[in-house]
Amino acid sequence: MLMTEQNTQISSMSMSWTTLAVIVVIGIFSLFSLWMGFQALSSDKPEQSTYYLLTGTVGFSAIGYMFFRTKAVTTRKPDIPKVDVVTILECPACELKRVRDFKRGDYIYKDDEPCTRCEANMVITGIHRRAEPEKKPKK
Amino acid sequence: MINVILQVAQVLGGENSDIGMILQTLFSLSFIIYLFYAQRIQAMTMLRQVEVTLRKVKTIKDEGRRVAIEMVKEVGKPERDPTPDVDRFLEQFVISPVSMDPAGIMGKLDQLINVSDYTNEAEVKAIAPQATETEAHNIENLLGAAHALNYYYKAIRHFYLLGKKTMNVYIIMQIHMILPLIMKEIEATSAAIQAFRNGMPIGDGVGPLVVSKLMRGHESVDVARETVAAWVPYEGRTLILLKAKGPGGSVGKPGDGVAKILGDDKKEKKIKAVIMIDAAGKLEGEPVGEIAEGFGAAIGGVGVEKYKIEEAVKARNIPMYAIAIKQDISHVIAPLVEELYKATDTALESVKRIVTERTQEGDYVLVAGIGNTMGIAQ
Numbered sequence: 110m111l112m113t114e115q116n117t118q119i120s121s122m123s124m125s126w127t128t129l130a131v132i133v134v135i136g137i138f139s140l141f142s143l144w145m146g147f148q149a150l151s152s153d154k155p156e157q158s159t160y161y162l163l164t165g166t167v168g169f170s171a172i173g174y175m176f177f178r179t180k181a182v183t184t185r186k187p188d189i190p191k192v193d194v195v196t197i198l199e200c201p202a203c204e205l206k207r208v209r210d211f212k213r214g215d216y217i218y219k220d221d222e223p224c225t226r227c228e229a230n231m232v233i234t235g236i237h238r239r240a241e242p243e244k245k246p247k248k
Numbered sequence: 249m250i251n252v253i254l255q256v257a258q259v260l261g262g263e264n265s266d267i268g269m270i271l272q273t274l275f276s277l278s279f280i281i282y283l284f285y286a287q288r289i290q291a292m293t294m295l296r297q298v299e300v301t302l303r304k305v306k307t308i309k310d311e312g313r314r315v316a317i318e319m320v321k322e323v324g325k326p327e328r329d330p331t332p333d334v335d336r337f338l339e340q341f342v343i344s345p346v347s348m349d350p351a352g353i354m355g356k357l358d359q360l361i362n363v364s365d366y367t368n369e370a371e372v373k374a375i376a377p378q379a380t381e382t383e384a385h386n387i388e389n390l391l392g393a394a395h396a397l398n399y400y401y402k403a404i405r406h407f408y409l410l411g412k413k414t415m416n417v418y419i420i421m422q423i424h425m426i427l428p429l430i431m432k433e434i435e436a437t438s439a440a441i442q443a444f445r446n447g448m449p450i451g452d453g454v455g456p457l458v459v460s461k462l463m464r465g466h467e468s469v470d471v472a473r474e475t476v477a478a479w480v481p482y483e484g485r486t487l488i489l490l491k492a493k494g495p496g497g498s499v500g501k502p503g504d505g506v507a508k509i510l511g512d513d514k515k516e517k518k519i520k521a522v523i524m525i526d527a528a529g530k531l532e533g534e535p536v537g538e539i540a541e542g543f544g545a546a547i548g549g550v551g552v553e554k555y556k557i558e559e560a561v562k563a564r565n566i567p568m569y570a571i572a573i574k575q576d577i578s579h580v581i582a583p584l585v586e587e588l589y590k591a592t593d594t595a596l597e598s599v600k601r602i603v604t605e606r607t608q609e610g611d612y613v614l615v616a617g618i619g620n621t622m623g624i625a626q
């Protein structure tokens with residue numbers, strides 16, 4: 110109930126058929142004026158070509174602007190970050206150190222699984238995010 | 249299609265000068281239109297950017313709500329659907345006390361916070377009866393994050409709809425200007441969903457983590473609500489270590505804890521210094537995990553706990569040292585990054601150095617690790 114009410118309040122602004130129609134109309138108009146511009150350029154009145162060419166260029170840049178704008182809306186998927194988290198285990202008896210993926214219920218100083226080398230239980234000594242290599246140089 | 253256009257063009261091109269005039273007029277007209285409607289066009293552009301953000305925020309807050317409900321169902325195993333309870337929680341509000349006559353406001357705030365804490369704890373127990381204490385605390389934290397996301401969403405939506413209705417550039421500008429900063433906070437909160445759901449240590453947990461390293465292996469006692477303390481000998485001194493009780497997500501009541509410990513010491517006067525360790529916001533350009541030392545009560549929040557600590561320390565007239573572990577706002581409630589994890593060792597060295605340099609043998613030193621202890625036991 111909460112959701113439907115919110116959905117109706119934000120009307121859609123992404124690529125609709127009206128936008129598409131406007132783009133097509135402007136496109137035809139711009140193409141035509143560009144063509145006229147080149148015609149005029151080679152004719153006996155070259156000074157007229159400036160307006161045609163300018164109009165055509167402006168038209169095309171408007172199309173480009175509209176297109177990228179709508180594209181930005183539709184292709185940009187909201188990202189909810191999910192990070193890799195690791196758990197560091199240490200054996201208090203033989204000092205064996207092990208790193209594994211974080212499991213739900215892990216916490217620092219929890220007595221965890223038995224050590225693989227001796228009889229003692231390993232203790233979680235650290236939990237942190239796995240370093241992301243791509244983000245390193247950003248500092 | 250193109251042939252048709254070319255034919256039309258040829259026909260029109262016949263009357264070359266007429267078409268030229270029309271185009272010229274249209275072109276001039278568009279300039280005049282822009283002259284008068286520039287602000288409106290600008291408003292529409294900004295409104296559109298706000299809308300894009302609003303969509304993103306909606307997805308994030310829906311995810312927060314979904315995860316919260318899912319976690320309550322999964323660990324709490326309630327008999328009935330918890331959705332209405334979660335939705336009710338997301339709309340919860342706290343009215344801050346009147347501050348025109350500020351005397352006594354701390355007591356009012358404290359009471360208000362206690363009431364909401366106890367009520368929420370009881371409510372979480374009711375909607376998630378099977379959850380352990382740790383899980384219940386994590387659910388509380390998760391609901392808190394979902395609540396914050398819901399609030400951000402509603403605030404942005406308010407300005408967006410108001411702007412759309414009035415098309416007033418100044419109303420739209422208000423939200424548009426602060427959008428990057430709000431977005432940073434929202435992204436930080438969205439990172440908390442994963443951490444709170446799984447009970448992972450977060451960036452704010454560096455303070456308790458430093459203290460827990462000293463506390464490890466020593467018996468601790470409850471000194472205040474969700475707050476524990478341990479008496480640990482170190483280099484001839486006795487460290488009184490204080491942190492929130494883990495591993496459930498909680499910040500405890502460090503103010504009450506410090507006040508109680510200093511109060512109990514009123515006659516003997518053995519405590520000679522207070523050291524507080526807390527996460528602190530870094531400025532852009534500062535490295536993550538940098539340690540800074542200073543003076544004063546290193547604690548954030550509404551200010552009630554800070555007030556209690558300052559009052560208690562002032563009554564005893566002892567020095568208060570602060571250790572700040574610098575981090576970005578995006579780290580505070582997100583799963584602990586490695587830099588911060590490593591910084592806790594550096595901070596621990598700072599604590600030890602301050603203790604040996606600034607106190608005498610035989611002294612008692614109160615060391616308080618401030619922050620959310622989620623995923624960190626003692």
Ligand SMILES: [Zn+2]
Pocket residue numbers: 200201202203204205224225226227228229
């Ligand atoms: Zn072992």
